[in-house]
Amino acid sequence: MATTAGTTTASTDLRQRLGGFLRAHRERLSPGDVGLPHTSRRRTSGLRREEVAALSGVSVAWYTWLEQGRVDTSRQVLDAVARALRLDDAAHRHALALAGFAPVAADRTASYDPDLRAMLDSWPDSPALLLGPALDILAWNRAYAAVWPDPADLPEERRNLLLLLVGDERHQRVLPDWEPVAVELYRHLRTRADRSPEDESFRRLTGRLDAARPDLAAWWACRSVGDFAPRTVELTPEGAHTPRTYGMTLLLTPRPQDTSILVQTPHAAPGPR
Incomplete structure (x- = not known):
């Protein structure tokens, strides 16, 4: 696995695992979870791919390929996808690890009086x-x-x-x-x-x-x-x-x-x- 210019080249297996991980989290979300209106015509559970793509600032085609394990990603874009999918810290670190990036360290700096x-x-x-x-x-x-x-x-x-x-x-x-x-x-x-x-x-x-x-x-x-x-x-x-x-x-x-x-x-x- 190589890392160049902020983008990793992950193995096919890891790309597919990342895609499945993101898809599972997309399917858990409802439009209301991300501030989108709910429509009665929705035929699938969770968010649509185009909705996640729009929230992440990427094209629908590219996000589709990401879920299918066909493309590598930059850390900046994956961070944007994580925010769109409302991933918590543990899930965000796991997604980064699957993409080949060093996971974000858990924030252990607790503020106290x-x-x-x-x-x-x-x-x-x-x-x-x-x-x-x-x-x-x-x-x-x-x-x-x-x-x-x-x-x-x-x-x-x-x-x-x-x-x-x-x-x-x-x-x-x-x-x-x-x-x-x-x-x-x-x-x-x-x-x-x-x-x-x-x-x-x-x-x-x-x-x-x-x-x-x-x-x-x-x-x-x-x-x-x-x-x-x-x-x-x-x-x-x-x-x-x-x-x-x-x-x-x-x-x-x-x-x-x-x-x-x-x-x-x-x-x-x-x-x-």
Whole structure:
């Protein structure tokens, strides 16, 4: 597969798969979905090819050939087709991959109120994380990096609390009794996912969890939901041998941010008797 002047030369198989992918999405849309009037004379479901072509700024013949897998495309034109078909981020990346382009990286730059980061930094002794709706790690304080593996040392795509708890040995050494926490976090995640069915990040995370720990398939298939309850946990900071007791609480921030803060407050050591 070659890429020249912004256009790829894909294999016949990939061109046909791309065409079938675009056709399936075209057939799912109604005229009203894209702001077009509905007429009673429509004999096929979904949008017509000429409608997608007009919305994309290409000729009907060329768009027809694209669906038939007969032509290569530029990234600019495929982006326009993706917008016309209302593809979400995951579908857009998949279309680009089929066309031979490097997929668009998922936008992991989440905006959040800087006061939330300031709140984390105001807790010098309490490890704390700022989490996105799908439990992606957005920010952390120094106390967290002193106890847990520093998220700064991880690639951004791995900075997900649930993925790290179920699949990373360093995190499991800090929290040996990690399973109850992970189960409760997943139940919390399912609650949020059901409230935002249009958010693809939840579905993507479940797929990543299933790939990372297929032995926990019963967890990922479970539809149980619930709020994360405060608990007491034993954490053994990295490089230490003696566990310490912490209270772990998940604080929810108000919409539209829809983030949460996981804070671990150290319990005072018992005094001498």
